[in-house]
Amino acid sequence: MIGIIDYGMGNVQSVLNGFEYVGAAAQVIEKRDDLSACSRIVLPGVGAFGVGMEALRKRGFIEALREEVIEQNKPFLGICLGMQLICRESFEFGRHDGLGWIDAVVRRIPDNTGVCIPHMGWDDITVRRGNRLLDASGSPDMYFVHSYYVDTADSRIITATCRYGLEFTAMIEKGNIYAVQFHPEKSQAAGLGILRRFAEVKEAVCC
Amino acid sequence: MLKRRLIPVLFLKNGLIVRSETFSYHQNLGNPLDEVKRYNDWNVDELIYVDISREKYYDLRRDDLRVTGKNNILDIIREISKVCFAPLTFGGGIRTLEDIRERIRRGADKVTINTAAIEDPSFITRSAREFGSQCIVVSIDYRYMNGAPKVYKGGAEETDLDPVAWAVEAEKRGAGEIFLNAIDRDGMANGYDVGMIGKAAKSVTIPVIACGGAGTFRDLIDVARNTTVSAVAAGNIFHFTEMAYPRAKDNMIRNGIGVRTN
Numbered sequence: 001m002i003g004i005i006d007y008g009m010g011n012v013q014s015v016l017n018g019f020e021y022v023g024a025a026a027q028v029i030e031k032r033d034d035l036s037a038c039s040r041i042v043l044p045g046v047g048a049f050g051v052g053m054e055a056l057r058k059r060g061f062i063e064a065l066r067e068e069v070i071e072q073n074k075p076f077l078g079i080c081l082g083m084q085l086i087c088r089e090s091f092e093f094g095r096h097d098g099l100g101w102i103d104a105v106v107r108r109i110p111d112n113t114g115v116c117i118p119h120m121g122w123d124d125i126t127v128r129r130g131n132r133l134l135d136a137s138g139s140p141d142m143y144f145v146h147s148y149y150v151d152t153a154d155s156r157i158i159t160a161t162c163r164y165g166l167e168f169t170a171m172i173e174k175g176n177i178y179a180v181q182f183h184p185e186k187s188q189a190a191g192l193g194i195l196r197r198f199a200e201v202k203e204a205v206c207c
Numbered sequence: 208m209l210k211r212r213l214i215p216v217l218f219l220k221n222g223l224i225v226r227s228e229t230f231s232y233h234q235n236l237g238n239p240l241d242e243v244k245r246y247n248d249w250n251v252d253e254l255i256y257v258d259i260s261r262e263k264y265y266d267l268r269r270d271d272l273r274v275t276g277k278n279n280i281l282d283i284i285r286e287i288s289k290v291c292f293a294p295l296t297f298g299g300g301i302r303t304l305e306d307i308r309e310r311i312r313r314g315a316d317k318v319t320i321n322t323a324a325i326e327d328p329s330f331i332t333r334s335a336r337e338f339g340s341q342c343i344v345v346s347i348d349y350r351y352m353n354g355a356p357k358v359y360k361g362g363a364e365e366t367d368l369d370p371v372a373w374a375v376e377a378e379k380r381g382a383g384e385i386f387l388n389a390i391d392r393d394g395m396a397n398g399y400d401v402g403m404i405g406k407a408a409k410s411v412t413i414p415v416i417a418c419g420g421a422g423t424f425r426d427l428i429d430v431a432r433n434t435t436v437s438a439v440a441a442g443n444i445f446h447f448t449e450m451a452y453p454r455a456k457d458n459m460i461r462n463g464i465g466v467r468t469n
Contacts, residue, residue, distance in 0.1 A: 010311075011311070011314070011316065013288065013312065013313065013314050014288060014292075014314055014316070017288055017289050017292075017314065018292055020289070021289070021290070021292065046339065047339065116412050116413065116414070118340070118341055118383075119209070120341055120383070120384075120414065121209050121210060121212060121414070121437065121438075122209070122210040122212065122252060122467040123208065123209050123210065124208065124210075138469070140469045141210060141467040141468070141469050143293070143294060145341045163208075164209065185292060186292060186293060186294050186316065187292070187293075188250050188251075188292055188293055189250065189469075190469055191292060192292055
């Protein structure tokens, strides 16, 4: 059973619909105690970083997530804000600590490059290395809505990038931890493929 | 590269999809849940639904549907979001933050606001603050009166607002996108109002979605090529032409418009 964490940040229903559409058993998790029964965990999210961390903290999800994802190695998928929250820190409306699972910082897309913020719409990603959520070939368009991006010096964990003003991290894979900046649940067949493959990934391979 | 979007617009009246002409004549075309499957097969970039019902009842005219009780727009949103995995925008009759919340909860990604924004522009700001600008599309309907473009409230009532000035104001107040619809061209298939659309798109930094007047694939290409709009929207052309959406996309690609291809 895939557990989709509902911490009051956005489109949980769409993510649930996506997994159900590809035939994966999923449920919305509102209480931290229900997380241990899930074999895979999804952290979706739309909204501001600080508010998101606070919402996780208030509901007791920070510790529960550490237990299930870091200690028990359950496959984890962070979507959009859910990808940003696993970083070390963010500079969205001040400095905030993140979950710190990956060595990365969340920064605002620079607006001196002539691009409009937010980065909203369909944009193509470039696959940087073979990974378990994507077909290795092609550069599919995915649906993005974000003003901040994940900046990491650890290039080994980057599996796909996107260019908008600058080249930024579109997908991450680190052991059992997967994360995408775009919205697979809104990216038609290409996105549903990611949800389907996440539902099928075997246990973690350590990197 | 960020792609230009091609967006089918569906008008809902009392729970049925209708064909619209100059916002006044409406012909029933069918059930929204049947239609959404077709758009899904076409792999659309996005869908915009505008509920133009004046009455408060909905009738899907389908007793054989297994889904029952789809008697209001919220149920329709829920059902559509179960089968369509592209961004979904819903508009029509949205007056309060609660109206927006209810739609998002059922699977809407964005909402369009029109009358409520004109009557109280601070509603744009309040809703953007609550749900994020990316969620708030300000819908601007306009028509020419004695040669001057005038914004129409809820598509029916003339105001003193100029559409470009109103678009600028809406952006300033927190709108995330502008949905610009030429009433005079609605259902007329005489091409987009390229001059006005170009001016509006240049006057704001947020995305502009152009609507009204698409009669041929050439019209879609013209407005994309001659303006900086982020998205081209159309209604009737997708209802009445066989395989119109994929064929329109192919035409745009062949003419060098940067649309999504996968």
